[in-house]
Amino acid sequence: MLVVEEGDTVEIVLKNADSVTHGLSIHAANTQTSKFLGNVQPGEERVFRFTADFPGVFMYHCAPGGHGIMAHTMGGQHGMIVVEPKKKYRLEAELKRPPDLKLYIVQSEWYASGRDFFDGKATYVVFNGYNFRYVNEPIPVRPGDYVRIYFLNAGPSLTSTFHVVGGVWEYIYYQGNPDNLMKGSQTVLAGPSDSWVIEWRVPPVEGDYTLVTHVFNTAIKGAVGILRAKKDAPRIGEVRAEGPKALASVPADAKRVLDPYGLGTPDHEHTVRVPLDPTLVQPVAVGSKALEPLPVRVQMVGNSFYPKILEIPVGTTVEFVNEDVFDLLDGERTGRHDAVVIDVKGPEPFVTPKLGHGERYRITFTKPGEYVYICSIHPYMKGVIRVYAPVDQEAGGPEPEHHH
Amino acid sequence: MLVVEEGDTVEIVLKNADSVTHGLSIHAANTQTSKFLGNVQPGEERVFRFTADFPGVFMYHCAPGGHGIMAHTMGGQHGMIVVEPKKKYRLEAELKRPPDLKLYIVQSEWYASGRDFFDGKATYVVFNGYNFRYVNEPIPVRPGDYVRIYFLNAGPSLTSTFHVVGGVWEYIYYQGNPDNLMKGSQTVLAGPSDSWVIEWRVPPVEGDYTLVTHVFNTAIKGAVGILRAKKDAPRIGEVRAEGPKALASVPADAKRVLDPYGLGTPDHEHTVRVPLDPTLVQPVAVGSKALEPLPVRVQMVGNSFYPKILEIPVGTTVEFVNEDVFDLLDGERTGRHDAVVIDVKGPEPFVTPKLGHGERYRITFTKPGEYVYICSIHPYMKGVIRVYAPVDQEAGGPEPEHHH
Amino acid sequence: MLVVEEGDTVEIVLKNADSVTHGLSIHAANTQTSKFLGNVQPGEERVFRFTADFPGVFMYHCAPGGHGIMAHTMGGQHGMIVVEPKKKYRLEAELKRPPDLKLYIVQSEWYASGRDFFDGKATYVVFNGYNFRYVNEPIPVRPGDYVRIYFLNAGPSLTSTFHVVGGVWEYIYYQGNPDNLMKGSQTVLAGPSDSWVIEWRVPPVEGDYTLVTHVFNTAIKGAVGILRAKKDAPRIGEVRAEGPKALASVPADAKRVLDPYGLGTPDHEHTVRVPLDPTLVQPVAVGSKALEPLPVRVQMVGNSFYPKILEIPVGTTVEFVNEDVFDLLDGERTGRHDAVVIDVKGPEPFVTPKLGHGERYRITFTKPGEYVYICSIHPYMKGVIRVYAPVDQEAGGPEPEHHH
Ligand SMILES: [Cu+2]
Ligand SMILES: [Cu+2]
Ligand SMILES: [Cu+2]
Structure with missing residues (x-):
């Protein structure tokens, strides 16, 4: 995850430490990228500069070129880059203070095979990389907190309607651009690579506010999390959209191992x-x-x-x-x-x-x-x-x- | 279906008359609900109050908690709550009169099994609970009528593009908020739990105007209805989004009975x-x-x-x-x-x-x-x-x- | 593909030269169409007039009536009609000149069977009728060119998020209506029959800018194209959304023939x-x-x-x-x-x-x-x-x- 400011010159150093070709597509960059960041060979390093002219919440993902772009993104090679706007979001302007919590959420899907990917049959759908990550580790907030959510649906294929149980989004901005303002929304609709900035104040009542995609056949596969409101909750300031760290080895007690390109768990499903x-x-x-x-x-x-x-x-x-x-x-x-x-x-x-x-x-x-x-x-x-x-x-x- | 006015204090009495645990999530309520309306035991009754601060068209659905939220909503436990705004919708302001017809439409899906639900394979997709309900019982309108549609896609999983054959939506409002105005649209795009208010005047020509989701592999499963325009049509004022009444028993000549949790029709499909x-x-x-x-x-x-x-x-x-x-x-x-x-x-x-x-x-x-x-x-x-x-x-x- | 101007009276002559019944639904016409253009018998000819009151990008498709509407559209009988607005799009107003390139793109799906159509399993997803059409024939542009894209997702069933690799859409207009303006977007989200007008200037760097739907399990089936930016590229002015011409006969070396209603390639898949x-x-x-x-x-x-x-x-x-x-x-x-x-x-x-x-x-x-x-x-x-x-x-x- 990267956060830059509107107008910044951003320098990306891309090093391919793997044994197959990779690349990079950065949606925040309004300039040629295929030429400079495509088809990067194993061991190769590239440097790329762009100006962050457009504010908002953007996706980046692997882009070796051609067919490989979709195939590598399906494998999980994606992330979020935020370009903070010069113009203040409306709730910040009204309240005259920054958010109590910046919550960066990437929704994405995990597939067990390329066949399942073709058919849109995700095994898991997750926020920030894990099933039910913020159910297991609820995010602490206080009643009345001003929360800004940077939401990106990284896909690769499914649509999301991001919602909080016990709340109505106060202001929403398509793609995170402060000029694309709408109000009073139960959901934000996001196809793959769509994004929103959402502003919301935690209501004055303690309890669990559940983040969820309201596309319920995907929520049921893992895209659920909890904001736990308590008066004395710690102030953590931000939750970053960092995914799982790659494992050195698969735990012996893993119930299921997804390896879309290879064999995965030898559990007879395939x-x-x-x-x-x-x-x-x-x-x-x-x-x-x-x-x-x-x-x-x-x-x-x-x-x-x-x-x-x-x-x-x-x-x-x-x-x-x-x-x-x-x-x-x-x-x-x-x-x-x-x-x-x-x-x-x-x-x-x-x-x-x-x-x-x-x-x-x-x-x-x-x-x-x-x-x-x-x-x-x-x-x-x-x-x-x-x-x-x-x-x-x-x-x-x-x-x-x-x-x- | 419930209709309240912006600013109203709404009191909900939830009584669980079933033999399993249920609950309620009300998207119009910007306050804690899990705590007050979750995990309601058989025979239990709960009272809940909220202020309808946000105008628009909202979903409610069963929410016992956790996994049960998605599983019960899949079974059809959902509905629409409308919060009428203080601010007038634009066409009402222009015409200086209320609509001739208020049409409340909930689109939703019926599944034959949890497996089909996971895979997004709805058996039927319907408006207000039945296959082709308003094909069998066309809705009477008159040429020139001012119609306001309150459209909610209750899902649980599929996307809709709501359209009328023979018309262009004049004004549309995402989530039904009068400030979220757009113009001149052939469709409104709604993921699960998304909603729109639509304003449209029936053209001056008699005939059948067909309501349809333009997601055609779902329309073909039942999400089609007819507005029948005749000069002397009765003025019915509104069509409410009430679903089917539960049957006391299954008709002997039923061709297909969906029971996602149980066996359903013993017709070999499963x-x-x-x-x-x-x-x-x-x-x-x-x-x-x-x-x-x-x-x-x-x-x-x-x-x-x-x-x-x-x-x-x-x-x-x-x-x-x-x-x-x-x-x-x-x-x-x-x-x-x-x-x-x-x-x-x-x-x-x-x-x-x-x-x-x-x-x-x-x-x-x-x-x-x-x-x-x-x-x-x-x-x-x-x-x-x-x-x-x-x-x-x-x-x-x-x-x-x-x-x- | 048809282009008319806002306010025009449009006369459509529909002649059914086939041996089965057809019809026509024109989304740009805000008047009764079922009555005048439905259920057109083989050999029959109909004339229909409407006024193009709403500017934007609209779909038309076969509409014999009822079930046949979805079944014929699935077979590929659809197209785009553009109503050019009287009001100038914003970038044209800012630059005080028309676009260097008008690019009309229809995204659609091809199915191998009605069963696959029901299940949303497209075999191919295409821009203007062919797999990877503009990968094989890249569209020439020059760095700095002002491009206006008229994008229609004709479906019949899948959602698209239209994107360009190496760019951020400058201005976007839902349904192509100049009043429905949003800014600075990596994608435009379009369900079936949704449309957008997009304004974008090719960045000052030569190279390949790849058009793609960011719904990657559909992009991988063919919805990819290339804008090839060179300083001395020919100025072609427009790319029209014309699909494939019907073949007189199937080429002997065809690897796969889709015939959703009939047998298609005898290749054992079905x-x-x-x-x-x-x-x-x-x-x-x-x-x-x-x-x-x-x-x-x-x-x-x-x-x-x-x-x-x-x-x-x-x-x-x-x-x-x-x-x-x-x-x-x-x-x-x-x-x-x-x-x-x-x-x-x-x-x-x-x-x-x-x-x-x-x-x-x-x-x-x-x-x-x-x-x-x-x-x-x-x-x-x-x-x-x-x-x-x-x-x-x-x-x-x-x-x-x-x-x-
Ligand atoms: Cu890679
Ligand atoms: Cu229940
Ligand atoms: Cu036809």
């Missing part, structure tokens, strides 16, 4: 098992024509494979199909994909051609075993195909496990 | 039958490892089970997994769930532990028969598991039915 | 194969009751069948169920449907009754072969059922194909 199709064993026909075998599809979608884990009987044909639409450009910036086995301990290698949108490639799996594969263009895309076969009963069933 | 998995019968393996049995999942989601009716072969393992995220608090206010057999005529009882978000519990069903179960925390959540087995052919097939 | 249900072969029971056969459902939804291609073993019962809700009126205007075999070479004819919302009809298929069927009310609705059977091994497998 595992598909194909039973032996009787129509593949016994010849069947439609009238005088043999029934064409129906391949099992693995989609490339939103920089991930779907299903992530596929279990098939030996002899099954798998059709890889690229559902990503933007197949121009290259590297992180393209939605082209392939599938390449990486596990040298697997039964045998396979590799598909690089597929553009809507292109397909079929592989028939004749050797049982586990195939672990990635996309060579986006190597964090990971999938597993397990090919199973009847156990040779005379040999006494499967052997004891030799490796994990 | 029935899943698992065929005997050949991989469970014949030992199969991935290389040297036996293929792990894939459990059949029953989700707890949006205070309902999914699938609602599950049919499995004897010997199948069912994994109950709680997808509800808000697992704090207790009773109606929590998204914690369990599954407990209630049908004493069933083959044998089962009970799961109380599960928090993402927690799982497995049961292997070894006795054929029908298991009817509920959640002991939310006893209106109902599910059925049918365990089937091959018929003993020598015994002559299944016996005649002994009980319904 | 093919469902039902394996022989063992529970139908071997008698099974739940306790003392035989397990009821679970029919295979074909939905009628959004004027299409789903699944489009269904493959079933001989002896399967198919339940046709009408999910379309609006079953009033008749012909194109109704959501009533039936299923009628049209292929005289098929094994035998079948026909269902005309089904209203939620109504069902079952057919058991006892003769193998391919059944091609349509809806007799909407004859462009097309489905296929393939009934397969074990091959008579003694007869030597399926015979050679006799007909395509």
Whole structure:
């Protein structure tokens, strides 16, 4: 999160410390950014200057270019930059004092897979990075406090109607521009990358005022928080829109791990098992024509494979199909994909051609075993195909496990 | 539906006549409500007073607390409260007379299951409670009539763009506040809990003016109505946003009954039958490892089970997994769930532990028969598991039915 | 696309050159349209006049009436009509000159089936008709150019937040009305049929400014374009919102063909194969009751069948169920449907009754072969059922194909 003042010259130093290409789009900058902050290679550093001419609440997010812009933002690479206006917001002008609390809130969504992202099925919807973050740690306020909220819906895809239970927003400003004033609102409506500044005075009664998106099928997934009003509450001055710190490792007791590009929690939600199709064993026909075998599809979608884990009987044909639409450009910036086995301990290698949108490639799996594969263009895309076969009963069933 | 005037002191008497906990959130009240109207026990009565300081069109809805707020609102417990402003709306000021028709419209969604609610898949989207209500009963107006519409999108989840076929809205006011004026609009955009006041004069031509949300995949599910303009139409003065009265019993010829928490129409849409998995019968393996049995999942989601009716072969393992995220608090206010057999005529009882978000519990069903179960925390959540087995052919097939 | 001036009398000549009923809804016309432009029969011609009283950016779309309005708009029958205001937009007044570029952009969605339309799962989301149209053909501008964008979200169902990478919109006008002015916005929020006029000056730096909807799960499906700023770029004056011309025939190398009402690409995405249900072969029971056969459902939804291609073993019962809700009126205007075999070479004819919302009809298929069927009310609705059977091994497998 960044806060600057209207008219400031802002210098951004962007260093790519990762192993894949990234970039940066800064919505507060009214100047060319693709040229200066796009397609930043691993290890590369760029410096960029702009003048913060427009006051308000803006989004920034990763922007390697092309297809990668959406795919990286979906992964959570986004934040808020506030340009404080020279002109005073109205309630500050009326009260002749700054807010008691500046509350910076970024709403965003977490997805379990690129397929879920395409379909708008968020697993979690959060304020400042965590599920129910401010339910677990309520924000202290005092009755009568003047609160200014800087609200940004970072999306990437869903709409929000931000509301407080037990209150009516006094003044609201679309995009945070002090000239875009409206009054007396139960909600502010924000699509992805929309923002509002909200001014409100905590009513004179102690208790819990609940912040929530009134899009209730997303609130129920985590976008709820509490302002806890008490007369002797500590004055904290501000709550910053900082998200979760990246974990060094996943806790052993994690109930669910979202890894949209990779496998995530091995909890079967993204595992598909194909039973032996009787129509593949016994010849069947439609009238005088043999029934064409129906391949099992693995989609490339939103920089991930779907299903992530596929279990098939030996002899099954798998059709890889690229559902990503933007197949121009290259590297992180393209939605082209392939599938390449990486596990040298697997039964045998396979590799598909690089597929553009809507292109397909079929592989028939004749050797049982586990195939672990990635996309060579986006190597964090990971999938597993397990090919199973009847156990040779005379040999006494499967052997004891030799490796994990 | 309630109409009060700006500055009024409003007294609300809330009586819980149901057998589960409820509550109330009133968006027009700029004061603490959770404390006074949350977690109201069965049989309990509460009195609450507030001053209607903010003019406009507001939502109210059930709010027992926590997870229950979203789950009860999804079930249809919501309505509209209008605070008439002291300041005149512009068209009234220009015409120097009140509207010929005050039209109060609440748009809302009906869901068949908590799973559909999570996924935003409404079965019906309606104006004032019914599918195509005002197509079946067109609203009479006269050419030239001055109409004021109080429009609330109660959601719980979808966005609306409210429009009239054959008209351009003359003046629109976000949230119904007379200071939030805009002009000449084909639509008003409203997320859940957003509202507008709209002023419009029926054009001088007789005919049908169709009210519709221009979000066409929701209009097609029922959010359409007709203003029928005739020179000699009766003057009805107002159309109130009253929803359907609760039915004493379901009509015998009902084509579809939505019961998001329970079973609804036994029309197979929410029935899943698992065929005997050949991989469970014949030992199969991935290389040297036996293929792990894939459990059949029953989700707890949006205070309902999914699938609602599950049919499995004897010997199948069912994994109950709680997808509800808000697992704090207790009773109606929590998204914690369990599954407990209630049908004493069933083959044998089962009970799961109380599960928090993402927690799982497995049961292997070894006795054929029908298991009817509920959640002991939310006893209106109902599910059925049918365990089937091959018929003993020598015994002559299944016996005649002994009980319904 | 049409451009007229505020106050103009506009005459529309609507000629239905198709073989099914159509109609027209013009959002710029504040007068009765259903009566004059609804339910236009094949070959019929209508003339309609209105005065363009309200300035702004408006949608028009097919409107045969009732259910047909949504179903035809989903198929892509929509466009933009601009009413240029008498009052100057603010930036034009400030700069005392007209824009260097008038950019008319219609965002819309393409669906592969009525089922996908119901579920909001667009296959493509586009600007002016094509995927990534202005990525493939960037729009030339010069640094410093004054650009006015007329933006319409034609939907039919999804929300947009229109944004430019590398810019902040200087002035924005909801619905294009010059009085609905707001300032300094990173995005404009538009539900279906919402529109904006946007004024912006290209920053003084050359490079690619990317137009995008910031609803990223739709941008990733095609709603991206490029303004390419070069000092010596040609001055093209305007980019009109014309969509794709209808193709005389589908290119042989098309990777995907969307035909929401009919079959589309025979690429298996909408093919469902039902394996022989063992529970139908071997008698099974739940306790003392035989397990009821679970029919295979074909939905009628959004004027299409789903699944489009269904493959079933001989002896399967198919339940046709009408999910379309609006079953009033008749012909194109109704959501009533039936299923009628049209292929005289098929094994035998079948026909269902005309089904209203939620109504069902079952057919058991006892003769193998391919059944091609349509809806007799909407004859462009097309489905296929393939009934397969074990091959008579003694007869030597399926015979050679006799007909395509
Ligand atoms: Cu990145
Ligand atoms: Cu309740
Ligand atoms: Cu049409």
